[in-house]
Amino acid sequence: MKAYHLNGQAGGAGLLRAEVSKPEPANGEVRIRVEAVSLNYRDLLILDRVGQGGLNGRVPLSDGAGVVDAIGAGVTQWRVGDRVAASFFRDWVSGPFKASYVPSSLGGNTMDGMLAEYVVLPANALVSVPAHLSSLEAATLPCAGVTAFHGLIARGQMGKGDTLLVQGTGGVALFGLQFAAALGARAIVISSSDEKLARAKALGGSILINYRDTPDWDVALMKATNGEGVSHILELGGPGTYDRSLRSVASGGKIVQIGVLTGFGPKPDLARLQWENADIIGVTVGSVEHFTAMNSFLSEHAIHPIVDRVYGFDEAPEAYAYLRTGSHFGKVVVEL
Ligand SMILES: NC(=O)c1ccc[n+]([C@@H]2O[C@H](COP(=O)([O-])OP(=O)(O)OC[C@H]3O[C@@H](n4cnc5c(N)ncnc54)[C@H](OP(=O)(O)O)[C@@H]3O)[C@@H](O)[C@H]2O)c1
Known part of the structure; x- marks a missing residue:
């Protein structure tokens, strides 16, 4: 073979x-x-x-x-x-x-x-x-899909009325965006490209920020959410995005710590986490059990x-x- x-x-x-x-x-x-x-x-x-x-x-x-x-x-x-x-x-x-x-x-x-x-x-x-x-x-599905499902749904309990931040438009990010749309959660997408943001909008993204044009995307995000921030974050960037994620999380929100797109080992200032009663959920992909549960979710919502x-x-x-x-x-x- x-x-x-x-x-x-x-x-x-x-x-x-x-x-x-x-x-x-x-x-x-x-x-x-x-x-x-x-x-x-x-x-x-x-x-x-x-x-x-x-x-x-x-x-x-x-x-x-x-x-x-x-x-x-x-x-x-x-x-x-x-x-x-x-x-x-x-x-x-x-x-x-x-x-x-x-x-x-x-x-x-x-x-x-x-x-x-x-x-x-x-x-x-x-x-x-x-x-x-x-x-x-x-x-x-096995890596990107299961990671997003495990972090956002199995552990993060994302649901209707929540707000999700996804960073970029790669594999994990778009699964997160599709899951949010299926659940009736609002999605905020940041991307390097306006063309990709337009495509993310078609998938259900409601607030779209180009992080190249708007490097202080956390400030824009806070403005767009009337100072509330987001309940769930797919933290995909690592050191280059982590502090902005911390500044974007809503009271009681959850940062799903996944990615290393800008390198390993973020050294965030965690003070805000305590004041906002927010959580960090660390994720390494997931189990067969998570995969099976995600497949039921994909079937139920006809997600491709x-x-x-x-x-x-x-x-x-x-x-x-x-x-x-x-x-x-x-x-x-x-x-x-
Ligand atoms: N912990 C785990 O179990 C686990 C599992 C899966 C993946 N991961 C990690 O999660 C990350 C994403 O994985 P993936 O396979 O989905 O990657 P991918 O498909 O290669 O996604 C890359 C995209 O991320 C976006 N991006 C790059 N730098 C960015 C930045 N500074 N801020 C915001 N967005 C940025 C870009 O999208 P735009 O062009 O739209 O900006 C880029 O096209 C990686 O670091 C990967 O190692 C971890």
């Missing part, structure tokens, strides 16, 4: 086409014929440190969907032909997060990912693809993920390069 391996060189040259033998499912495992995979910002970070230990020879990408192609002994919940997607952490099935789940993230330091024709995974690390979604759409561009398997390096430009709106997908 064909696959890509990370080959120890940073950047686009770090992706190597490989021919490897088709994996066989052991007891309790399922083989998936992968039909589509999607890229996340994380995959750029991984590609950039591919020279560091562990990653050499790994199959990249956490997110993929396809069809069950073979089942190992003892598997009762799946049949050949079922449409499935893989969960981001192979070992986080349900319940609270444990640090021991970290090494089981697909396409990370210690576990092969989804950029291959066939992948074998434990039966309990998979979810059914919602009937209204294609494999191409389902491939966008926003796919910006689709590349062929041979064009995977181009897909990475396109994501790196930041010109995408939503998700970038590779079809197999």
Whole structure:
């Protein structure tokens, strides 16, 4: 079968086409014929440190969907032909997060990912693809969709009458925007591009701020909300946005701390959090249980993920390069 391996060189040259033998499912495992995979910002970070230990020879990408192609002994919940997607952490099935789940993230330091024709995974690390979604759409869900759902809905309890701030128009941000629209929450979108803001408006964004033209977007946000601020924030920027997020949160609001778009390790002044009785919710993607709950939500509200561009398997390096430009709106997908 064909696959890509990370080959120890940073950047686009770090992706190597490989021919490897088709994996066989052991007891309790399922083989998936992968039909589509999607890229996340994380995959750029991984590609950039591919020279560091562990990653050499790994199959990249956490997110993929396809069809069950073979089942190992003892598997009762799946049949050949079922449409499935893989969960981001192979070992986080349900319940609270444990640090021991970290090494089981697909396409990370210690576990092969989804950029291959066939992948074998434990039966309990998979979810059914919602009937209204294609494999191409389902491939966008495991990291970006589940992260937004876990943070905003499972933990953040966002609902009608709430106000959400989303930063940018990438994968996680647009899932957040679609979830807010489905729940009847008001969404504020900040973006580098007026054209992207116009598209975000069509998805339900009601207050739109260009953060290039308006670097003090927190001031504009406060003005637009009559000094109240927002009840929920998808904090995607990190050090470059965190203080503005803190200045934007409403009394009793929740900052869902997710992203590193401007770097790692924000050092925020947390004083306002106390005075506003606000919370920070730290999120690392989510479990199979979160994924399953999100799929019910997507079905209930007939939500289709926003796919910006689709590349062929041979064009995977181009897909990475396109994501790196930041010109995408939503998700970038590779079809197999
Ligand atoms: N903690 C977790 O479990 C978890 C899970 C998923 C993702 N993440 C993190 O969340 C972030 C988003 O991931 P993603 O895959 O959705 O990324 P993505 O699709 O690559 O989104 C990139 C977009 O973010 C926007 N952006 C960049 N810098 C910004 C800034 N300073 N302020 C506001 N927006 C900015 C830009 O949108 P515009 O062009 O519209 O400005 C850019 O196109 C990343 O840092 C990723 O590592 C964390």
